[in-house]
Amino acid sequence: MNVVSVSNLVKNFQGVNAVDGVSFNVTKGEIFGLLGPNGAGKTTTIRMMLDIFKPDGGTVEILGGAMTPEKKDRIGYIPEERGLYLDLTLERCLNYLGSLKGISKKEVRTRTDKWLERLELAPHKRKKIKELSKGMQQKAQIIVSILHSPELIIVDEPFSGLDPINTQLVKEIILELRSQGVTIIMSTHQMHQVEELCDNIVLIDKGRVLLHDKLETIKRRFAANAVIVQPVGTLPAIPGIDAVTPLKKGVKLSLSNNTNPQDVLKFIVSQGISIEKFELAFPSLDEIYIRVVKEGVAA
Amino acid sequence: MNPKLLKVAIHEFKAVFLKKSFIISILSLPLFIAMMVTLGFIKIANRTDIRPVGIVDKSVVYKDLYSSSLKEEIPFIPFQTAELAREALIQNKIQAYFIIPRIESSDPGSPVSKIESVSIAPPGANVTRQFYDYLRMKRIAHFPPSIIHRAVRGSQIITQTLDGKREWGSDPSINQILPVFAVLAVIFLVVLSSSSLMQAVVKEKENRTIEILLTSLSPYQLIAGKIAGIIAAGLIMCISWIIFGAIAIYIGGQYLGIQWFQTLTPDFQLIVGIVGIAVPNYIMFGALMVAVSSTVAEMKEGASITSQFLFIQMIPFFFVQRLVEDPTSVLSVLLNIFPPTALMSYAFRNMFIVVPFWQVGISVAVSALFAFASIKLAAYAFHLGVLRYGKSFSWAIFINAIKSYSTGKRGGGA
Numbered sequence: 001m002n003v004v005s006v007s008n009l010v011k012n013f014q015g016v017n018a019v020d021g022v023s024f025n026v027t028k029g030e031i032f033g034l035l036g037p038n039g040a041g042k043t044t045t046i047r048m049m050l051d052i053f054k055p056d057g058g059t060v061e062i063l064g065g066a067m068t069p070e071k072k073d074r075i076g077y078i079p080e081e082r083g084l085y086l087d088l089t090l091e092r093c094l095n096y097l098g099s100l101k102g103i104s105k106k107e108v109r110t111r112t113d114k115w116l117e118r119l120e121l122a123p124h125k126r127k128k129i130k131e132l133s134k135g136m137q138q139k140a141q142i143i144v145s146i147l148h149s150p151e152l153i154i155v156d157e158p159f160s161g162l163d164p165i166n167t168q169l170v171k172e173i174i175l176e177l178r179s180q181g182v183t184i185i186m187s188t189h190q191m192h193q194v195e196e197l198c199d200n201i202v203l204i205d206k207g208r209v210l211l212h213d214k215l216e217t218i219k220r221r222f223a224a225n226a227v228i229v230q231p232v233g234t235l236p237a238i239p240g241i242d243a244v245t246p247l248k249k250g251v252k253l254s255l256s257n258n259t260n261p262q263d264v265l266k267f268i269v270s271q272g273i274s275i276e277k278f279e280l281a282f283p284s285l286d287e288i289y290i291r292v293v294k295e296g297v298a299a
Numbered sequence: 300m301n302p303k304l305l306k307v308a309i310h311e312f313k314a315v316f317l318k319k320s321f322i323i324s325i326l327s328l329p330l331f332i333a334m335m336v337t338l339g340f341i342k343i344a345n346r347t348d349i350r351p352v353g354i355v356d357k358s359v360v361y362k363d364l365y366s367s368s369l370k371e372e373i374p375f376i377p378f379q380t381a382e383l384a385r386e387a388l389i390q391n392k393i394q395a396y397f398i399i400p401r402i403e404s405s406d407p408g409s410p411v412s413k414i415e416s417v418s419i420a421p422p423g424a425n426v427t428r429q430f431y432d433y434l435r436m437k438r439i440a441h442f443p444p445s446i447i448h449r450a451v452r453g454s455q456i457i458t459q460t461l462d463g464k465r466e467w468g469s470d471p472s473i474n475q476i477l478p479v480f481a482v483l484a485v486i487f488l489v490v491l492s493s494s495s496l497m498q499a500v501v502k503e504k505e506n507r508t509i510e511i512l513l514t515s516l517s518p519y520q521l522i523a524g525k526i527a528g529i530i531a532a533g534l535i536m537c538i539s540w541i542i543f544g545a546i547a548i549y550i551g552g553q554y555l556g557i558q559w560f561q562t563l564t565p566d567f568q569l570i571v572g573i574v575g576i577a578v579p580n581y582i583m584f585g586a587l588m589v590a591v592s593s594t595v596a597e598m599k600e601g602a603s604i605t606s607q608f609l610f611i612q613m614i615p616f617f618f619v620q621r622l623v624e625d626p627t628s629v630l631s632v633l634l635n636i637f638p639p640t641a642l643m644s645y646a647f648r649n650m651f652i653v654v655p656f657w658q659v660g661i662s663v664a665v666s667a668l669f670a671f672a673s674i675k676l677a678a679y680a681f682h683l684g685v686l687r688y689g690k691s692f693s694w695a696i697f698i699n700a701i702k703s704y705s706t707g708k709r710g711g712g713a
Contacts, residue, residue, distance in 0.1 A: 052513050072515055083511040097508075099306050100515040144511065 001028045003063060003152055003183040004049060010057030011044050011207075018044045020207035021058070026185055026200070031178055033194040033201035033215070034187040037293055041207040042187045043080060046154055049185075050077060063152060073102040076145035080156040080187075082137050084144070086130040090121065093129055094143055101148035108147065115143040119169065134161035142170060146177065153177065154185045159193060171197065191285040201285075203292060210292050219282045222291065225255045227264055230277035238267055252281055300527075303516055307524025308531065315495050315532040324491045325536050329543040348423025351376050352430065353384040353396030373429050381417075388419060395422040397430055464653045471650075473563045478646035481573045484537055485642060489584045489609065492533045496588040499525040500681055522589060522678040530585050534578070568656070569649070575663035576642050579670035583638055584608055586673035593681035608639075615643040622647040626654075636662050638669040 004026040011019040019041040026032040036042050047053040049060050051067040063071050085093045091112060098108040116122040119139045124132060129140065138161045145153055158174070159167050174184060174197060188194060194201060194215070201218065203211035211218055229235065230250030240259030245252040253264060261280055268275060283291075300308075315321055351374040376393060378384035384396040395418035416427070432451050439447055459466040465475070500522075503509045512521055552560035587608050615622060615634055622631050626648040634644035635654065641662045648654050 047510070050510075050514050052510060069517060075514060077511065077514040079507070079510045081507045083506065083508040085506050085508060096306075096310055097511060097515070100303055100512070102303070 002026065002061070003028050004032075004185065005061040006045070006049065006058070007061075008058035009045060009048060009055050009060065011041075011048060011053060012056045017207050019048070019055075022202075022204060022207065022209055023058075024202040024209065024212050026183060028183055029178060029181045030199040031174065031184045031186060031197050033198035034185055034204070035189075035191075035194065035201055035289065036204040036210075040205045042204060043156065045204070046077075046156065046185075046187065050075070050154065073148060074151045076148065076150035076153040078141050078145045078153075078155040078158055080160075082141050084129045084137060084140060087128060089126050089128055090116075090132065090140055091125040094140065094147065097144045098147040103148050111147050111149075112143070115147060118173075119143060135163060135166055138162055139166065139170070142173070146173070150182065152183045152185070154187075156187045157190075158186060158188065159190055167193075191289055195285045203289065205293050211288075215285070218288060219285070222288045223280060223282045225257070225259075226281035227253050227255070227261045228277065228279050228281045229253060229264075229268070229275055231268075232274035232276060235268075235273065236271065238264060240264065250277060301520060304520045304524040304527065307516065307521055308527035311499065311525045311528025312531050313528075315529055316535070321532065321536070325539045327491075328487060328540050329547075332547075346424040348394055348426060349373055350394040350423075351392065352422070352426055353378050353387055353393040354430075355379075355381050355384050355396060355398045357401040358399050373423075373426060375430075375433070385417070388417065394418060394420075395426060460651060462652075465651055467650075470559055474566045474569050475650045477565060477569060478573055478642070478649045481577045482643050482646045484540065485577050485581050485584075486609070486612070488533045488537055488581055489588075491536065492529055492585060493588060495529045495532070496526075496585050497592045499529060499589050500593045500684065517678075518682040519675065519678040522586075522593070522681050523674050526582065526586050526589055526674055526677065530582055533581065533585070568659075572645070572654070572659040572663065573642075575659070576645055576666050579663070579666035580612075580638060580642050582670040583666070583673045584612070586670065586677040590673070590677035590680035593677065593684035595684075611639040612643060614640045615647060618644075619647060623651060626652045632658055636665055638662075638666040641666055 002025045004024075006025070007023050009019050009022045010017060022041065022045055024032075034042050034045065044053065048055045049062060051060075051072075060067070063074055085096070088096070094112045094116075095105075095108050098112060099105060103111070113122070116125055119142070121136060121139055121143075124136060129137060132140065138158075142155075142158065145155065158170060162170060171193070174186075178184060186194070186198065198215055200214050201211065202209055213221075228247065228250055235244075235251065238253065240256050240263055241253050242256050243254040245254070255261070255264065265278055268278070349372045353376050355378045376387070378387065378396065381396075381398055384393070384398075387393045388396060395416055398415040398417070400413055400415075416422070436447055436451055439450055442450075455468065457466050457468040467475075500509075503512065516524075548560045548563060551557040552563075591608075618630065618634060621628065622634070622644060625631060631644065631648055634640045635648060635658060637644075645654060645659070645662065
C-alpha cells in the first residue's frame with residue numbers, strides 16, 4: 001500500500017523547473033531515502049508533498065488521496081532548518097506545537113514528558129530553546145515531529161548537529177517507529193545513514209529523478225565484477241583476475257569478464273588458503289552518488 | 300470557533316498579555332490623561348491667587364459693594380485713599396488694588412472709564428474677572444436677582460439643528476464626543492498593537508517555524524488565530540481604559556462635584572453603533588498590518604507601509620468642511636459607509652446630526668465584511684510571503700497576487 005505517491009511533479013520558479021517530472025512511491029512501514037545534491041529539488045518536493053507549495057503539474061497522493069486538514073495531524077515533519085520558538089521554554093514550545101496536531105492538552109503534556117525523558121532532555125525542560133545546544137534543539141525538533149504519533153514522518157537531515165551517541169539514539173527511535181508501521185521519508189546527505197536505514201531511495205538532481213529503486217538492487221546494479229578478500233597470509237596468483245588493489249584490510253580483486261566470484265572462491269578453497277573475509281565488492285552509496293550525480297553515469 | 304485557530308489565538312494572546320509592555324500600554328493612556336489633567340490643575344492653581352485685593356472707590360455708585368454678602372473667594376478691602384492702598388500693597392497685605400475714578404452721576408448704569416489696577420507682581424488670573432463681576436452686579440443691582448445672575452454668567456450661545464436633535468452649547472454632550480473618543484481609541488490601539496501585529500509573522504520567520512506550523516494549520520487558521528489573539532489583547536486594553544474612565548467619571552462626579560460627570564447619559568444605540576464600527580475597523584487595520592508584515596523581508600519596510608494604512612483612516616479630515624456643512628450629503632454617507640473612513644466620518648457627522656439607524660447598520664455590516672475579507676487577504680498574503688521569502692514588498696506583486704487569488708490560481712513562484 002502506497003502511503004505517498006508522487007506522479008510527474010513539476011514546480012516552476014521564474015521560468016526554471018526546480019522540480020521536473022519527479023515520480024516515486026513510498027510504501028507503508030518503509031524508510032525511504034530522498035537524496036540529491038543541494039538545490040536538486042528535494043525540499044521543494046517535500047513542500048509540495050506537505051501542501052506548503054502547490055505544484056504546477058503532476059499529483060501528490062498522501063495517506064490515500066489529496067492532502068486534507070485532517071491528514072496534517074497524521075504527518076510529522078522535521079525541516080532542514082530548526083523551527084522552534086527560541087524565546088519559549090522547551091516544555092511550553094513542545095506543548096504548543098504538539099497541541100496544534102489535534103491532541104488534547106493533557107495528552108500533549110503526558111507525551112511531552114515521556115519523550116523528554118527518552119531523549120534525555122527532561123532536566124532542560126524549563127530552559128528557553130535558545131539556551132539549548134544545537135544537538136538538544138535537534139532532539140526537541142524530533143520530539144515535535146513524533147509527539148502526535150504520526151503515520152508518516154518526513155525528515156530533512158535528522159542527524160544534523162547530533163553527536164554519535166545521540167545519532168545512535170535517534171536511529172534507534174527511527175527503527176522503532178518503522179517496526180510500529182510508521183513510514184519515514186528521510187532526506188539526508190549522510191549516505192552511510194541511508195545505507196544503514198533506508199529500504200528504497202530516490203536520487204534526484206536538477207529536479208529530475210536519476211535513480212529510484214530498492215537500495216540493494218541499486219548497489220547490485222552499480223557493483224563492479226570484483227570481490228574483496230582478506231586472507232590470513234598472502235594470496236597466490238589466482239586465475240581470471242585482471243587487477244589486484246590493496247586495501248587497508250585485504251585486497252580487492254577485479255575479475256575478468258568470464259570469471260565470476262564463485263570461481264575465485266572455489267580456487268581459494270581448493271588451494272587451502274585461510275581467509276577471514278570474502279565478499280562481493282559492492283560500491284558504497286557515496287560512490288554511486290558521485291558516479292551518478294558528478295560523472296553522469298546512467299542508472 | 301475552529302479549535303486550532305483558537306489554540307493559536309490563545310498562544311498569541313498570552314504572548315502579548317504576559318509581556319511587561321502590555322501592562323505599560325494599559326496604563327499609558329489613563330496615566331497620560333491623568334498627567335494632562337494634573338498639569339492643567341497645577342497651571343490653573345498657579346494662576347489663581349486668593350489673597351485680598353484692595354479697592355479705592357472715588358465714585359459713589361459702588362459704595363455698598365464691599366459690604367455685600369456675595370460669596371467670592373477673594374476678599375475685597377476698601378481703602379479711603381490710594382496712598383493707604385499702596386502702603387498695604389507694599390506691606391504685602393493685598394496682592395493688588397483697583398482705583399475706580401470719580402463719576403458725577405448717581406446712576407449705576409453710568410459708564411465708568413479708566414479703572415486703574417496697581418500691583419507689584421501680576422495678580423492672579425481670577426482677580427480681574429472677579430472684580431469686574433462685582434462691578435457688573437452692582438451696576439445692575441436694581442434688577443431682579445435672576446437677571447443679575449444671568450448677566451454675570453455672560454453670553455451663552457446654543458446652536459441647534461433644524462430637527463432639534465443636536466445642539467451645541469458651552470459643553471458638548473457625551474453622545475457627541477463618544478465617537479471622537481472611539482476614533483482616538485482605535486488610532487491608539489492600532490499604534491500600540493502595531494508592534495505585535497508586525498511581529499506576528501516576522502517572529503515565525505525568525506524562528507523558522509512557518510513550515511512547522513503550515514504542516515499543522517492552514518494559512519487562514521494561523522493568521523486568523525494570530526490576529527484574533529492580538530486584537531483580543533488590544534480590546535482588553537481598551538476595556539481597561541473604559542474602566543479607568545468610568546472610575547474617573549465616578550470620582551469626578553461623586554467626590555469632586557463635577558456636574559457634567561453627574562449627568563452623563565450615553566445613548567445605548569450610539570454605543571452599539573460605535574462598537575459595531577470600531578471593532579471591525581480595528582480588526583481590519585490589524586489584519587492589513589499582518590498582511591503587509593507577511594510579505595516584507597524586514598520590519599522597517601513593513602512599518603513604513605503600515606503608516607499608509609493609518610493615513611487612509613485620516614481621509615475624512617480632508618472632507619471635514621463638507622461633513623460639517625452637510626452631514627447628510629451623499630459624500631458624507633459614503634464616507635460613513637466605507638470602512639477605512641467610517642469611524643471618523645461617523646464621529647464628525649454625529650456631532651451635528653443623529654446618524655440614521657439604517658446608515659449605521661449598513662456601516663457596521665460593511666465594516667464586518669471588510670474585516671473578514673482583510674483576514675482572508677492577510678492569510679493569502681502570508682502564504683504568498685512564504686513563497687516569496689526574503690524578497691522585498693511590492694504593491695504591484697501584492698495586487699497581482701490578490702487578482703490571481705480571486706481567480707483561483709494559487710501557489711506562485713518563490
